[in-house]
Amino acid sequence: MSLAYNGTPFHGWQCQPNAISVQEVLEEALATVLRIPIKITGAGRTDTGVHAKLMVAHFDADIPQKVYDNLVYLLNQYLKKEIVIHSIQKVKEDAHARFDALIRTYEYHIDVQKNPFSNGLSYVLKDSLDLSKMNEAADLIKTFKDFEAFSKTNTDVKTFFCEISHAEWVKKEGGYVFTITANRFLRNMVRAIVGTLLDVGTNKTSVAEVAEIIKSKQRSNAGFSVPAHGLYLTDIQYPNNIYIN
Structure with a gap:
């Protein structure tokens, strides 16, 4: 199942007590439409406030063909505006949304001034940034x-x-976008990298010091964790052989 969501009203992806999550809302929608309990597994666990232009999840269910053909429509009719289902595809029984993912891509969006059209969807930072140094550090x-x-x-x-x-x-128009792709990411990794690179861009940290920060293996030496609302999961890629035509 491929989907997208605005993470603002959710306490992250994963189900948790006393807080609404994307996973919980999706499981409720599937259980209502299919009339059976459904558990889903996501490709990752986005934090509170993080958005996804593309998230992937898998679930197991025996679904009549007529229902399967209309499942995307039925789910989108039930779900509120913060979540949209793009597609549902059949995969092999042992396919796994998390473990079979080959690469993941995130974007972090920064606006240089207040923008009512991206409020809660990007980080407003008025500091002047040296993109050349930031990209040198990113290459490092x-x-x-x-x-x-x-x-x-x-x-x-x-x-x-x-x-x-x-x-x-x-x-970008009115700001900057940082894009990063890897085979896997650690918790808070992208936001910590962005914070560190912003320190480079504002001359608080040198490019050479970034190498020393990584070698230290100490989170306290890296930059601040930028706010979650500027972060988007944008792509996840899988091997073609997991799909059933």
Whole structure:
């Protein structure tokens, strides 16, 4: 299932007690439409306030063909405006939305002035930024594998190794966009990288110091975690052989 959502009203992707999540809303919608309990597994766990232009999730269910053919329409009729289902495709029984993902891409959006049309959808930063230095530091980051310095502390992961294939800042109308692609991301990793690169762009941190920050493996040495509302999950790619035509 491919979908998109505005993360503003949700406390992240994952179900949790006493807080509304994207996963909970989707499971409720599927259970209502299909009239059976449904559990879904997402490709990742976006934090509170983070948006997704493309999220992928999988679920197991025996669905009559007539219902399957109309499932996207039925779900979108039931769901509120913050979530939209793009498509639902049949996959092999052992296909997994999280573990089969080859690469993921995120964008971070910054506006240089207050904009009522992107309120809550981008980070407003009026500081002048040196994009050349920021992209030099972004290129440097790609040469490393261990990103513990950009990971949320006390996180339960077996390895801090990630392979970043793309990291770049570009100007947009009224601001900037940072795009980063990797085989996997750690919790809070993108927001910590963005905060560190903003320190480079405002001359608080040198490009050479970024290398030392990564080598230190200490989150306290990296930059601040930028606000969640500027972050978007934008792409997830899978091997073609998981799909059933």
